[in-house]
Amino acid sequence: MPGPLEGVKVVEIGSIGPGPWCAMMLSDMGADVLRVDRAGHVREHLPGERSYEFATLRGRRSVGVDLKRPGGAEVVLRLAEQADALIEGSRPGVAERLGIGPEKCLARNPRLVYGRMTGWGQDGPLAHLPGHDLNYLALSGLLHAIGPADGRPTPPLNLVGDYGGGGMLLAFGIAAGLIEAARSGRGQVVDAAMLDGSCLLGTLIHGLRQVGEWQDRRESNRLDGGAPFYGTYETADGRWVAIAANEPRFYAELLDALELAGENLPDQFDERRWPQLRARFAETFLTRTRAQWVETFRARDTCFSPVLTLDEARTHEHGVARSSFVPVDGVLQPAPAPRFGRTPGAVAGPAAVPGEHTEEALRDWGFSPAEIAGLAAAETVVQAEVRKERAIR
Incomplete structure (x- = not known):
């Protein structure tokens, strides 16, 4: 069955964390997402090795491209010409220096929705500094509110900054951009910052604090563990x-x-x-x-x-009844969501090895056999060696 994004074509410039998670969301909904992995990543990849982030890389193909070689940027620009959206997750200015920034991509495809995933955003005094999920959450004010009253602020895994405030925010931004582009015929840049997304997720808490209904002490409020109810x-068995x-x-x-x-x-x-x-x-x-x-x-x-453990959650009766976890890539993974009644889509396929589909995908995206051979000879694109058995390293 086709998903609601069937027919939408997306180019994902390889990154980590929220970028792949956003691409996973779009792919789960039926979009044809093509991941562009660094040629160096393809060359360093060990046959049989599986990426640490394999679960969020599911359901899409991968091409290996060396953006620093002559013709590398042109490969991405050719892909962008045919895409509805593009995702990149580098620091501000990096995509421009590589020759695949929004100005050049939109010149090739004025309808393109160009999604940018960063921690601090495209501007501001911190824009060019490094950071991770926890840093963005810290500046949102929310990290200070999470944890025991007599202890330190506690990281809520990397769910708020990376995925809720990052990947989910960008997926929503791209979906909204696609709707607007269908109406106007014009694409645009989507600036999704994990700091912005973390702040947005805290809308209720910030609002309560400013009207005096949230105490600035952990475990002192109704939703932070302060309320006994x-x-x-x-329990008696230590659970x-x-x-x-x-x-x-x-x-x-x-x-x-x-x-x-x-x-x-x-x-x-x-x-x-x-x-x-x-x-x-x-x-x-x-x-x-x-x-x-x-x-x-x-x-x-x-x-x-x-309170179930991760292992228990996969076998709980309610989740089993709703097929909340489905087998993908040899392991049970959370099923695509939300669910659609008329266009439910198919279960996502396994994660690709970096560069696994270079020749196949470039053919499907309009490159001729001669062009692919020439790019491979120049080592501008790289085809990965693949083995069926893959182990997580």
Whole structure:
């Protein structure tokens, strides 16, 4: 079945983190995404080796191009002529120096949506400095709000800056750009910065802080683990459960399930006595195992979940019923999302070895056999050696 982006052609200039994740999102939705990997990366790749980021590289082909050799930039410009969108994730100015910046690409294809993924954005005093997910999250103010009250700010993996504030932001920007280009006939540059995206994800928290409804201390607020009815608790077997009974009716159901409804407890929203209430909840949850609490809450209309490990999440009954994980590249991976009723698309294919499809893909994108042979002879493009057995190194 075709996906909703069937027929959309995207050129992805090889990068790490949010760029590949954005390309994965577009590919999962049916777009034909062609990844341009560095020739050096192709040459350094060991036969049988699988990239650390293999899961986010799924579902698209790869060509190896040496952008520093004569004709390398021209290969990308030829691809851009036929593409609807292009993704690049270098620091500001690098694509221009390589000859594949937005001005040259849009001159070849005025309808092109040129997506740029950076940490700090294309301008500003930090634009040319290096950084990673955690640095952008730190400047958004959100990192300061995450973690224990008596400890240090805690990185929420690399989910907020790299993927939510980066890859997801760029995927949305490209989709919006494609809709506008279809209407106007003109492309444009999409400047997606992980700092901007991290700030955007924190819209509610920033708003609450500025009207005095968010305390600038970790674990002091309703959503940061401060509220005893919104957090995690250890169980008798050393595992954990999560409760999120914000609304009074869910909170009443929670007390009933914990057999605490008859006790003289502090009021749900009496923040001064939250520590006392949390201690009582913690004491209660330690009286049963996680499995026993799951059974207790199974028929309850409240907000409760076991805290699953990564391994457990893949086999939970709800995820299994919805096929939330599907086999790709020899392992179970999160299934493409969101889901579409009429154009669901196909399951993504395996990740490509860098340069695996150089000759095949260039033919499909309009290069003649003679042109491909000439580019290969000049080492402007590189075809990878591929073995079926691949191991993660």
